[in-house]
Amino acid sequence: MKTKRASDRRDILDHGFVRLVDAMGGDAAVVDAARVCYDSRSKGAAQDRRLIAYLMKHSHLTPFEHAVFKFHVSAPIFVARQWFRHRMASYNEVSGRYTEVKEEFYIPAAWRSQDAVNKQGSVATAELDHAGLSAALAAQVRSSVAAYREMLAAGVAREMARLVLPLNLYTQFYWTVNGRSLMNFISLRADEHAQWEMQQYALALAGFFRRRMPWTWKAFLSHAWKGRNAGFAKAGGRP
Secondary structure: OOOOOHHHEEEEOOOEEEEEEEEEOOHHHHHHHHHHHHOOOOOOHHHHHHHHHHHHHOOOOHHHHHOEEEEEEEEEHHHHHHHOOOOOOEEEEOOOOOOOOOOOEOOOOOOEEEOOOOOOOEEEOOOOOHHHHHHHHHHHHHHHHHHHHHHHHOOOOHHHHHHHOOOOEEEEEEEEEEHHHHHHHHHHHOOOOOOHHHHHHHHHHHHHHHHHOHHHHHHHHHHOOOOOOOOHHHHOOOO
């Protein structure tokens, strides 16, 4: 039986988390998958590292699909909907039809202004009333929860009562993803152009990836990571 460690979970935002449930393969699985083409096996750590670097540098990426991660994620709905755009993975999400939702909502401590250059982005600012905006959102959440409870008490089906709940409600899901798709996720979502909240999850995933596949991580940084993020080295870490 696998023993859970504190390092298997990373808390994100105010109520969110990423938990590594299971992992199969790793750097060795990549090497084995690549060498089977020549009906050969590992030739020692030094050559195996060079092989992984070669595969990454020249975009021979199918061997990385033989390492698999299973995560349990808690994230606001608006983050989850961006996450689910990554279709080369398997998902199972908690259902608001089958169970009453947990009263967990993302209330940001700091608000951002619309980026004048990047129409889909935002920028940090000191000009907004951060406390007042958070208080207004919290009040709106309380109103939505009250309406949800009233509808349930009146006999409305769970699948319809949930219509009044906002996008900052937390949802939970299982996400099973191979190493190649995980690198694609990190490349896009850990970049500074991704929404800040999404970046925090991608940075946590980068940390899990680095610890489980250190040779692949080093090759990824050297040959595949093209993004920018001031927090990347700290969260994911450079080997």
